[in-house]
Amino acid sequence: MNDEKAWVRSFIDERYLWYQDVPALDASYFATAASYFDVLKTPAKNSAGGDLDRFHWSETKEEYEQYTNGISVDYGIDWSRIANSAPRNYVVYNVEPQSAAGLAGVQRGDKLMKVDGIDFINGTDLTGLNNGVFPNDQAAHSFEFQRGTARLNFTLQAGEYANTPVRGAKVINDNGTKVAYLYFDSFIAKSQDQLIAAFTDFQKQGAKELVLDMRYNGGGLLYISSQLAYMVAGSSASSGKIFNKLVYNDKRPSDNFTYNFIPYALNANYYYDYARPLPSLNLKRVTLLVDHGTASASEAVINGLMGIDITVNLIGSTTYGKPYGFSPEGNCGRYYYAVEFKGENHKGFSSFDAGFAPTCTVKDDLNFQLGDLAEPRLAEALQYLKTGRCTTTPTASIKALGTPEQSSSVVDPKPARALMIPTQVHP
Amino acid sequence: MNARHQVPSATLIIALLLSACQSSAQPQGQAARLRTVTEAAQQELTQALKELTGAAQVRIDAGQLSQSSTLTLERTRSKDANGVIMQGADREMPEIIQLRWAAGQCKIVQLSTGKSRVLQQADCQSVP
Numbered sequence: 001m002n003d004e005k006a007w008v009r010s011f012i013d014e015r016y017l018w019y020q021d022v023p024a025l026d027a028s029y030f031a032t033a034a035s036y037f038d039v040l041k042t043p044a045k046n047s048a049g050g051d052l053d054r055f056h057w058s059e060t061k062e063e064y065e066q067y068t069n070g071i072s073v074d075y076g077i078d079w080s081r082i083a084n085s086a087p088r089n090y091v092v093y094n095v096e097p098q099s100a101a102g103l104a105g106v107q108r109g110d111k112l113m114k115v116d117g118i119d120f121i122n123g124t125d126l127t128g129l130n131n132g133v134f135p136n137d138q139a140a141h142s143f144e145f146q147r148g149t150a151r152l153n154f155t156l157q158a159g160e161y162a163n164t165p166v167r168g169a170k171v172i173n174d175n176g177t178k179v180a181y182l183y184f185d186s187f188i189a190k191s192q193d194q195l196i197a198a199f200t201d202f203q204k205q206g207a208k209e210l211v212l213d214m215r216y217n218g219g220g221l222l223y224i225s226s227q228l229a230y231m232v233a234g235s236s237a238s239s240g241k242i243f244n245k246l247v248y249n250d251k252r253p254s255d256n257f258t259y260n261f262i263p264y265a266l267n268a269n270y271y272y273d274y275a276r277p278l279p280s281l282n283l284k285r286v287t288l289l290v291d292h293g294t295a296s297a298s299e300a301v302i303n304g305l306m307g308i309d310i311t312v313n314l315i316g317s318t319t320y321g322k323p324y325g326f327s328p329e330g331n332c333g334r335y336y337y338a339v340e341f342k343g344e345n346h347k348g349f350s351s352f353d354a355g356f357a358p359t360c361t362v363k364d365d366l367n368f369q370l371g372d373l374a375e376p377r378l379a380e381a382l383q384y385l386k387t388g389r390c391t392t393t394p395t396a397s398i399k400a401l402g403t404p405e406q407s408s409s410v411v412d413p414k415p416a417r418a419l420m421i422p423t424q425v426h427p
Numbered sequence: 428m429n430a431r432h433q434v435p436s437a438t439l440i441i442a443l444l445l446s447a448c449q450s451s452a453q454p455q456g457q458a459a460r461l462r463t464v465t466e467a468a469q470q471e472l473t474q475a476l477k478e479l480t481g482a483a484q485v486r487i488d489a490g491q492l493s494q495s496s497t498l499t500l501e502r503t504r505s506k507d508a509n510g511v512i513m514q515g516a517d518r519e520m521p522e523i524i525q526l527r528w529a530a531g532q533c534k535i536v537q538l539s540t541g542k543s544r545v546l547q548q549a550d551c552q553s554v555p
Contacts, residue, residue: 057513059505065483066503067476067522069491078510162488186512189499189521219515220504246518257518268497268523268538296515325516343516 004033004332008040011329016338017249018042018053034058037336046321048354055324057337064328064335070163070190075156076101078216079112079133080366086122088112090133091366092145094185094216099161104154107147109366114144166194168213168371171205174382180207180281181378183370184228187220187297192227192265199231199279210281211381212301213289213370215316219296222259222325223266227278229304230261234282238263243304246325246341247350255341261304285311287381290356291364295320300343302356307345314358315381321355360390456529457553458496464489468548472535475544476500479537480522496554498524498535528553 005027013019021042030036044052076099082089090112095102112120115132132141140157168183180202226243238261248255265276305312323343328335344350360380368375469489476485501521505513523538533551536543
């Protein structure tokens with residue numbers, strides 16, 4: 001155990017971005033190497049007064065060593081947990097199209113009323129509710145939802161389905177201006193081809209503006225984010241420019257690594273596939289629909305484009321604020337993630353640790369489907385493109401992380417993917 | 428950036444350099460696709476992928492190999508209590524697995540290492 005703790009301390013001293021700030025702590029006070037690791041981080045605050053390091057974590061070898069080719073196992077529902085205790089209020093804010101819920105017709109905005117016949121709002125059978133909402137098996141469970149004034153019943157069985165990272169790609173003819181809209185949910189490997197297909201279509205249709213809906217996109221593969229940024233900006237704006245420079249601590253400058261804007265698809269060996277140049281809209285400005293769930297690689301797209309003087313308008317609420325990253329390191333059956341680098345754009349900027357504030361603040365209204373022209377954030381984006389003005393004034397009321405919402409209809413979702421996460425409803 | 432997309436970590440660089448040395452001889456046989464995907468074939472493929480990658484768990488849609496000769500495997504990303512991906516700025520490149528037909532056998536090859544496993548249950552055919 002002492003060796004494990006010594007390894008953890010050594011790992012932090014060598015690899016952690018803020019290694020100079022880590023206090024000297026007596027390892028013997030900590031029962032495990034993991035609990036010792038948990039406190040070996042900077043006490044510094046970010047620009048919003050929160051912890052600078054909100055990202056320090058570790059996981060077991062079994063949790064780490066899980067691979068997929070874009071398959072998930074759950075109902076495919078993301079819940080906005082407006083109230084976790086009675087009277088409970090869970091509303092669907094996102095549905096995976098190929099999942100059990102997506103195929104059955106569950107929609108964003110559906111409010112959970114009953115689970116396996118148990119009153120979800122005030123029921124006292126917590127075991128029954130948790131078994132249904134967060135099952136540990138793949139048994140069928142019945143759900144009653146309220147949609148508008150209607151009550152809808154579904155029987156859902158959690159199971160494997162293919163993720164759909166690129167959704168809702170279309171070109172909107174907005175009074176003669178062709179505006180591309182793309183709902184992009186995650187930077188996974190299969191998104192390369194889906195993004196190429198979407199941007200090729202946008203290009204063919206002559207789109208002159210782009211609204212990129214990444215309100216729930218928590219990031220993923222950085223090379224995909226570089227490709228996406230290229231497809232927005234094009235060659236003339238991005239050639240020879242830095243998309244994201246990863247800067248490590250001063251003990252390891254040779255690890256610094258630069259992502260330029262990647263102009264090609266990558267082949268199976270991660271070489272440029274010169275037969276597949278990426279499509280591009282060559283835009284001077286882009287509008288992103290964002291939220292607290294917009295994080296990491298998504299924010300790298302925002303920062304990378306800003307760094308080459310592309311105007312980036314943000315509609316929604318403040319993004320997560322994660323200009324950092326790490327590569328896990330394993331020891332004695334556990335993998336440790338300590339912040340190792342910050343990501344700078346072409347201008348050397350990386351100071352968005354409290355997130356990017358929106359250009360126009362607009363709440364997420366679950367009564368509207370994503371891509372609906374009346375959906376308030378998309379509507380605001382289209383309006384802003386025409387007038388350059390917000391219909392709402394940005395205020396200081398942007399919610400802090402985790403602040404519960406009381407409204408049942410207009411909410412900023414608190415994400416929770418149903419199934420196999422250690423979350424429970426409460427009495 | 429030069430023609431070779433830069434790869435993320437020292438470990439991967441070493442792995443890819445090794446594979447570059449090995450790949451001077453292309454993997455034997457021809458790229459292949461699955462003709463049909465049976466449950467037995469899916470199970471065998473999953474087990475073979477676990478052995479190649481050392482993974483504790485592999486979730487795949489083997490149907491992808493009926494449309495393409497390659498399978499891209501990436502780590503499942505953990506999420507925090509708010510549903511935000513923990514590893515959201517990921518430098519690690521996904522593993523590329525190729526299905527090949529050689530000497531009357533169907534096998535999968537991990538391109539980063541050149542390691543392979545023969546599939547007994549798979550019904551596959553070479554593709555041009």
